[in-house]
Structures are given as C-alpha cells and as structure tokens.
Amino acid sequence: MGTAQPVDGNYARGMTPESPSLHAGSGGAHAATLQDVAREAGVSLATASRVLNGSARKVAEDFRERVERAADSLGYTPNVSAQATARGRSPVIALLVADIADPYFGQIAAGVARGADERGLVVTISITERDPERENRILRALRGQRPQGLILAASRADRTGEAGAADPADAELEAFSRYGGRVVAFGERPGDGSGTRAITIDNAGGAEELGRRMAALGYRSAIGIGAAEGVRTSDDRLNGFARGFAAGGGEMSRIHRGDFRRESGTAAMAAALAEGVEPGTLVFGMSDVVALGAMSAIRAAGRAVGADIAVCGFDDVSASGDVTPALTTVRVPLNDAGYQAFRAIVDDDWTQAPLPVEVIVRGSTPGL
Amino acid sequence: MGTAQPVDGNYARGMTPESPSLHAGSGGAHAATLQDVAREAGVSLATASRVLNGSARKVAEDFRERVERAADSLGYTPNVSAQATARGRSPVIALLVADIADPYFGQIAAGVARGADERGLVVTISITERDPERENRILRALRGQRPQGLILAASRADRTGEAGAADPADAELEAFSRYGGRVVAFGERPGDGSGTRAITIDNAGGAEELGRRMAALGYRSAIGIGAAEGVRTSDDRLNGFARGFAAGGGEMSRIHRGDFRRESGTAAMAAALAEGVEPGTLVFGMSDVVALGAMSAIRAAGRAVGADIAVCGFDDVSASGDVTPALTTVRVPLNDAGYQAFRAIVDDDWTQAPLPVEVIVRGSTPGL
DNA sequence: ATGAAAGCGCTAACAT
DNA sequence: ATGTTAGCGCTTTCAT
Numbered sequence: 001m002g003t004a005q006p007v008d009g010n011y012a013r014g015m016t017p018e019s020p021s022l023h024a025g026s027g028g029a030h031a032a033t034l035q036d037v038a039r040e041a042g043v044s045l046a047t048a049s050r051v052l053n054g055s056a057r058k059v060a061e062d063f064r065e066r067v068e069r070a071a072d073s074l075g076y077t078p079n080v081s082a083q084a085t086a087r088g089r090s091p092v093i094a095l096l097v098a099d100i101a102d103p104y105f106g107q108i109a110a111g112v113a114r115g116a117d118e119r120g121l122v123v124t125i126s127i128t129e130r131d132p133e134r135e136n137r138i139l140r141a142l143r144g145q146r147p148q149g150l151i152l153a154a155s156r157a158d159r160t161g162e163a164g165a166a167d168p169a170d171a172e173l174e175a176f177s178r179y180g181g182r183v184v185a186f187g188e189r190p191g192d193g194s195g196t197r198a199i200t201i202d203n204a205g206g207a208e209e210l211g212r213r214m215a216a217l218g219y220r221s222a223i224g225i226g227a228a229e230g231v232r233t234s235d236d237r238l239n240g241f242a243r244g245f246a247a248g249g250g251e252m253s254r255i256h257r258g259d260f261r262r263e264s265g266t267a268a269m270a271a272a273l274a275e276g277v278e279p280g281t282l283v284f285g286m287s288d289v290v291a292l293g294a295m296s297a298i299r300a301a302g303r304a305v306g307a308d309i310a311v312c313g314f315d316d317v318s319a320s321g322d323v324t325p326a327l328t329t330v331r332v333p334l335n336d337a338g339y340q341a342f343r344a345i346v347d348d349d350w351t352q353a354p355l356p357v358e359v360i361v362r363g364s365t366p367g368l
Numbered sequence: 369m370g371t372a373q374p375v376d377g378n379y380a381r382g383m384t385p386e387s388p389s390l391h392a393g394s395g396g397a398h399a400a401t402l403q404d405v406a407r408e409a410g411v412s413l414a415t416a417s418r419v420l421n422g423s424a425r426k427v428a429e430d431f432r433e434r435v436e437r438a439a440d441s442l443g444y445t446p447n448v449s450a451q452a453t454a455r456g457r458s459p460v461i462a463l464l465v466a467d468i469a470d471p472y473f474g475q476i477a478a479g480v481a482r483g484a485d486e487r488g489l490v491v492t493i494s495i496t497e498r499d500p501e502r503e504n505r506i507l508r509a510l511r512g513q514r515p516q517g518l519i520l521a522a523s524r525a526d527r528t529g530e531a532g533a534a535d536p537a538d539a540e541l542e543a544f545s546r547y548g549g550r551v552v553a554f555g556e557r558p559g560d561g562s563g564t565r566a567i568t569i570d571n572a573g574g575a576e577e578l579g580r581r582m583a584a585l586g587y588r589s590a591i592g593i594g595a596a597e598g599v600r601t602s603d604d605r606l607n608g609f610a611r612g613f614a615a616g617g618g619e620m621s622r623i624h625r626g627d628f629r630r631e632s633g634t635a636a637m638a639a640a641l642a643e644g645v646e647p648g649t650l651v652f653g654m655s656d657v658v659a660l661g662a663m664s665a666i667r668a669a670g671r672a673v674g675a676d677i678a679v680c681g682f683d684d685v686s687a688s689g690d691v692t693p694a695l696t697t698v699r700v701p702l703n704d705a706g707y708q709a710f711r712a713i714v715d716d717d718w719t720q721a722p723l724p725v726e727v728i729v730r731g732s733t734p735g736l
Numbered sequence: 737a738t739g740a741a742a743g744c745g746c747t748a749a750c751a752t
Numbered sequence: 753a754t755g756t757t758a759g760c761g762c763t764t765t766c767a768t
Contacts, residue, residue, distance in 0.1 A: 031514070031547045033761055044739045049763060058737060075543060077512040081458050082761035084449035085744050088398075092492070101478040101703070103471065110469040113495045122513065124460070124492050127481045144445040145490065146399070175443060179399045262686065292690050299692075318630065319687035322660050324667075335469070401745055412755045417747065426753060450745035453760050740767080751756070 032074035041070035052078065080122075084146070089180065092122045093345055094147040096138065098130045098154040098260070102289060103317040104334060108153050108186070111338020119346060121148065130154065130259065132169070139172045149182040149345030153338075154260070184344040186337070187232050197344040199337055199352060203233055203314070206330040206357035207240030208247075210284075210312060213359050214328075215248020218368030219282040219310060224255035225268045225294055226286040234260075237286045237314055252284070260286075265293025266300075273301045279308050280368060288313035288320045288329055295323065295364070310365040325363025332357050400442035409438035420446065448490075452514070457548070460490045461713055462515040464506065466498045466522040466628070470657060471685040472702060476521050476554070479706020487714060489516070498522065498627065500537070507540045517550040517713030519706075522628070552712040554705070555600050565712040567705055567720060571601055571682070574698040574725035575608030576615075578652075578680060581727050582696075583616020586736030587650040587678060592623035593636045593662055594654040602628075605654045605682050620652070628654075633661025634668075641669045647676050648736060656681035656688045656697055663691065663732070678733040693731025700725050 038048035043063055050059050051067040059067075070076075084090035095112050097105035109125065116123045126142065128135040142150065150173075173183050177195035184197045214222070222245055227234035242252040256272050258264030265285055272283070283298075285291025291313030295305050303309050306325045313320060316331035333355050344350050406416035411431055418427050419435040427435075438444075452458035463480050465473035477493065484491045494510065496503040510518065518541075541551050545563035552565045582590070590613055595602035610620040624640050626632030633653055640651070651666075653659025659681030663673050671677050674693045681688060684699035701723050712718050 029546055031511070031543075034763095035761075045762080046739060046741095046764080047737090050738090053763085055763095060737065063738085077508060079453065079514060079761055080512045081449045081452035081514065082744095083763080085447065085453050085746080085760090086762040086764085088744065088763095090449050099478065100468070100481060101471070101474040103469070103474070106469040106471070106474045109493070110467065110495070113468060113493060117495065120509070122492050122494075124490050125477070125481060127478070127485065140445060141488070143399070144448045146447060146449065175399075178397055296690060319690055322664060322687055323690050324692035402747095403745075413746080414748085414755060414757095415753090418754090421747085423748095428753065431754080447745050450760090451747080453744090453762080454746040454748085456747095456760065738768080740765105742763105742765080744761105744763085747758105747760085749756105749758085752754080 031079070032071075032076040033079070034076070036074055037067065037070045037076050040074060041066040043067060052076075088146075089148060090146050091120065092124055092145055092147040093149045093151065093342065094142045094145060095123055095125045095151045096128055096135065096142075096153060097125065098128050100125060100127060102260070103319065104260075104287065104289065104315055105153055107317070107334035108338035108341070111335040111340070112151060112342050113338075114335070115339045115342025115346075121346075128154070136169050136172065139169055143172065143176060143179075146179070147181055149184060150176055151338075151341045151345070152183065152185040153341075154186065182345045184341045186341070197350065199341050199344065199355075201233075201332055201337060201355055202357050203236035204240035204243075206332070206359065207237040207284075207314065208244035209357075210314070210328075210330050210359050211241040211244025211246070211250070212248050213244075213361060214282055214284075214310075214312060214365060215245050215250040217361075217365060219245075219280070219365070220250045221278065221280070222250060222252045222282040222284055223272050223277065224252050224284050224286070225265055225272075225290055226255055226257055227259050227264075228257055234286045238284075241284050250282075258290075260290065262289050262293035265290030266297045267293075269294035269297035270301070273297065273303070277303075277309055280310075282310040282312065282365065285311065285313045288315040288317045288327060291327055291329070292319060292323065295327070305364055306366050312365050316360060321362070323364075325366075328362045328365040329360055330357050331360050399447070400439075400444040401447070402444070404442055405435060405438045405444050408442060409434040411435060420444070456514075457516060458514050459488065460492055460513055460515040461517045461519065461710065462510045462513060463491055463493045463519045464496055464503065464510075464521060465493065466496050468493060468495060470628070471687065472628075472655065472657065472683055473521055475685070475702035476706035476709070479703040479708075480519060480710050481706075482703070483707045483710025483714075489714075496522070504537050504540065507537055511540065511544060511547075514547070515549055517552060518544055519709045519713070520551065520553040521706075521709075522554065550713045552709045554709070565718065567709050567712065567723075569601075569700055569705060569723055570725050571604035572608035572611075574700070574727065575605040575652075575682065576612035577725075578682070578696075578698050578727050579609040579612025579614070579618070580616050581612075581729060582650055582652075582678075582680060582733060583613050583618040585729075585733060587613075587648070587733070588618045589646065589648070590618060590620045590650040590652055591640050591645065592620050592652050592654070593633055593640075593658055594623055594625055595627050595632075596625055602654045606652075609652050618650075626658075628658065630657050630661035633658030634665045635661075637662035637665035638669070641665065641671070645671070645677055648678075650678040650680065650733065653679065653681045656683040656685045656695060659695055659697070660687060660691065663695070673732055674734050680733050684728060689730070691732075693734075696730045696733040697728055698725050699728050 038045045048067050051064050126138045176183050186199050188198045224238050226238045256268035258268045285294050298305050298309050312328040314330045316329045320327040320329050406413045416435050419432050494506045544551050554567050556566045592606050594606045624636035626636045653662050666673050666677050680696040682698045684697045688695040688697050
C-alpha cells in the first residue's frame, strides 16, 4: 500500500473498440464485464482477472493469450468503481483549487495532471471559490471517494493557524490520512502533526530578493497590495518584500488589502490612487493577477505604468509577459509545484525537490 | 435513468467529522461503513441505506433519527465507488481538454465544475495535449469509469470529418453513448448519428462580424494566423473573418498556420514579418492566445502593435484586456459554454441555450 | 498454474 | 414500514 498502481493494467494495450461484439446490443446494452471475458475465453474469473491486471505472471501463455483475445474482441474495459470497491482504494487524486480559471491554479493543475497521467491515476477537481464552508462540504464529500490523495491548493490550509483554534476541516483532513489517504497542502500547514505534506514555495525569499532589486533600481517608496492578514502566502510575500526593500533603503508605506482576484487588485489600486500616489512610487501586488488588476486601475486613472507608477507582482503567469510594459515579477515554477504535489502523494519516501524562484525584471519597473 | 442524481444524499447535512469514534482506530483504521452505522443504530442495512440516501421517505421518524445520529457519530461517508458499482452508474463527468493551463480551457472547465457542483457530481479532468493518440488512450481508460458523461473540448472531435474516414475514437465514443453515457463535444461533430451532443459557438458569425468591423475601421489587408487546415474552430474563424472582411472591401492576403499555442502565434507572426508586413496591415489571430503570441513577435521585431501593425483575436480571455494596446477580439462566454456542456449531459431534454458572441474593439485596432 | 468462492460496501428487489 | 437477501463487477484468499 502507499505506492500508487495503474488504474488498469491494460491501459496501453492497443485494443480495438470497433470490434464486432461491441456493436451487438443496441439500446441500453451493457459494457462487457470480466465475466463475459472469462466465459468467452473459457477460463475462470480469477484467471481472467490475473491476466488483465499486472499481478505477478502466473498464467500460462496460451491462457493469457486466450484471455487477451477475448478482452480485445469484447472491447472490455475494467470497471474502475468495481475495482475500487474490491481493492478498497480508488485510483483518484482529488485536487482542490479556488478557481480553475485562474492561471495560478491552472498551472498547478496542469502539473498535477501531468503526474497523474504517468501513473494512470485520475484527477478530480473541485472548486472552493475560496469559501471555507464550501471547502468543508467538498472535503467531506471527497472523503467518500476514498482518494489516494488530496491536494489542497489555496484553501484555508494557507492560513496562519491560531494555536488551538480547532478548524473543522482539520478533523476531516486527519480522517483522510488516518484512512490511508495522503494529504498535500500548498503552503505550510501550521498544526500538522498528521501526515499532511506541504509544498512550500519560497514566497518570503523571492519577495525579499524582489524588494532588494527594486530598491537597487532606485525606488524608495512602495505600496503593497495583498490579501487579508492571516493569509500566509500573502503575508509572506508582503513581509518578505518589505524586508528586502527596507534593506535597500526603501520603505513600504502602506498596504491595501483584498483577496487574490484581479478585481481586488483593481479596487485596491483605485483606493490607493484616491488617497494620492506620488510619481516614482512602486506598487507591489502580492500576485501577478492582482498586479495586473492594479495596472488596469492605474491606466483607468489616467496614470502611466512604469516611469510614473511602477508595478511588480509575483508568480510570472503567462499574461505578465504580454502586458506593456511587461510586468516585473518573481517566477514560480507552478507547473513543477503541481507535479511535486503529485509526487508527494504517490511516493512513500518523498522530500520536496527545490522549487527555485527567480526575480524577473521587466519594463513595468524601469530604473529611476 | 438519464437524470443525474446527487452523489450523496447527505452531502449537505452538517456532520461533524470530529466525533469521538473517528479517533478510535489508529494506524490503518478503516472508514465507517453502512454496516457500522446500521449496527450502531440497531437497524437493518436497508433502513440505514434508505435514510442515508434520498429514496422517498418511508422510514419512521425515530428510526431515521437513530440512523442519522449513528452516521454522525461514526463520521460516516458513503463509499462512492461502492455506490457506483451497486447502482451501476457513477457520479462522474469526465472532461477532456487539451491543456488546462490554457485560459480558454480553464474558463470552460470552470463552467463545467460550476454545474457539476450543483448536482453533486464529480468532474475528472484529462489532458490530451492535442495528441490524438493520447486522446484515444484516455478515452479508453475513461470508459472504465463509466462516467455519466464525457465532455470533449478541443479534441479531434473538432475536425472536419472526411466522409467514411473511420476514426478509432468514433467507435469509442459510440460505445460510450451506447452504454448510457452522454457525449458532449465542443464544435459540431460531423458524422454524429450517435447520441453525441454538440456545443456550438458561433465562430463563423462572430469572426464575420469582426471582419466587417475591421474593414469599416479602414483596414484593407489582413494576415490570418490559424491552426492546421481541417481544424474546424480555426477554419470557421478564418473563413468567417475573410468573408466579413471581404464584404467590407478588405482582403485576407495570406494565412500562416500552426496550432493553438501561444508560441505558435509567435512563430507564425515571425514568419510573416520575415516575408514583410506593410504598415497598416491587420493581423487576425484565430484565438487570443495566438494573437497575444503574435503581438509579442511584432514587438520583438521592433514594430509597434496598433497604428503600425494592427492585431485582433478571438475569445476574449482575460489577458486580452490587460495587454497594451488592449486586444480587439470577439467575446465568447466560455464559462457559460462549459456550463451548457454540463447541462447537455444531465438534462434529458436539452437544447443549447444561445451563446452570444460579441465583437469588442480595443486599442490594438485603431481606426485608420 | 487454475478455479471456487468469499468478500468489498452498497442498492434494490422481494418478503414480511 | 422494516428486514432479508441477492446481486453490482471485481479481487483475492484458499483449495486443488
């Protein structure tokens, strides 16, 4: 146990679905079962099962062939649910994201999917919409799937835990790992005594370096745009940036808070502009998506991004390279991070491979 | 049959997972089963089952309460796989996309997920990477899940079918619908006598209108950037645009082909530039992602987007509004389209709701 | 090496 | 209204 197995031994065996018997039944026919295959091949259920799944070779060559031919001609595909109930474990990895249309999660999901495919695992995806209650509901329903693993991206997992504050989700997660499922969370989980594994991105370090570089460019005053206090990713990035920026002689004058959505960045920036923003000020959006929103607010206010108001973000989602001026940011290997999460689920002895972050200076932060 | 049912009657009943008995077993404990609940409640398996699932109320109030209390205290969650094997149908919708990190598919996926959540259905996601062989493999493996439905976004479904050319995937899809699953494809499927339902986006119409508008803006010469010939979405958009543009007195001089990826747009545009592009020329990228790639190639070549070389695209992904100049495009309600696909699966009597496309003129195509 | 048979957790007749 | 019981399709002892 622990090591994932292919959902289906014959995953790659080139069966031809257009075999005759497939076209037999019309209306509500039923898919061929193992029974059907066994009968057709004139062998027992057990033998058919042994052939069609990777159990150590114990079947005589001629039997094996008969079975394979039968399976082929019937267009047999193992019923995953049945396999799961029989085996007591199902070949699914459940992925929880806040919003799959957000490029940040899209990248992560792509990485997870890439890994899952390698192992013939199925990935299910659930959307939390950043609503904790919704997340709890989903978590509970997910447990019913008895997935091999659970990947929490952008959930309340990403919060600074108040010591002793019992999160109902915690119990749920514990139940998960107790029953053999592995839980992987993006961002450190505070009170995790349980088997939860964490995928950590060096948010603080990357942001600090960014802050330093921005100070070196000549910026001295910055406005931060972040999520609510207590959201770890946001806090780490904001604090890291402030530290690096201060080290270079700059100062983060104020922080406007919202959430991770683009509109939030727009609104925060609009608020900042309403209070007045000096030319030469630097705006640090805690994520590219938010920074992009801020850029649009800056333009909407008739100001210019760059020499007038500089902007930088974090993540390096693909849109960041497309805007003009292109957005200065910190590149995060999100796809790899997703892949890592997958590995954290399937590898018994897992240690996170480094996920190097890298500052990328572009036109949105010209030297002063 | 046909109408989807919630995966779990007690999906929303607020159970508290942190109940005592949950913490009983340590190591490889097993999740509470219906048996456990029935025993704890002192009722039969059948009664427990009846209570815990929505079957018409036939259970006395006190029994019902006893069962619910027991389920609650044991932290019971129905085993979805077991339910699926017993019921003969599983609560999953399988979504096939080319690349989940692509905003086009991300939006669609979000719409599908939104719908699935309404019905308590699970959505699994598979990545084809636009590789037909890979897609076939996935299709075959997916059949094993016996999903209620299959949503094909960006697959070879989106190809002009050569009459009689037997696509191996076709047989697979037919098998799907024969066995009760519903198949929904984005883009018309040519030879679909089978139960395949199609989500159609008015690519030709939207592109035609775009072409007209661009001609009205004064453009007379356009370069198209599209996918390989035979890819329906691309063809429809290219042809529609050419028609509208011609109607307004313009002419699409040449077409550079590639695929749907951003880099493909960059490469195609680079090729076009190498051949020489007159100022005042309009570039129509068959999708925003491709158009964005083209914009970057234009800049890389030291040319300017807008008055020098105008660019327009199709889809209105969110990045299109962020670039400067912002990209003129045709807005497609992708999220709604995904939701529609979901409905096409769960509604027996389904007819596609209109998915209005709308031309959005922005700075990348200034009037001449 | 092969087969018979007892589960896996749940549903759905069929009794009572 | 409740309980009994035979499946669902597959895996996996346990005999042979």
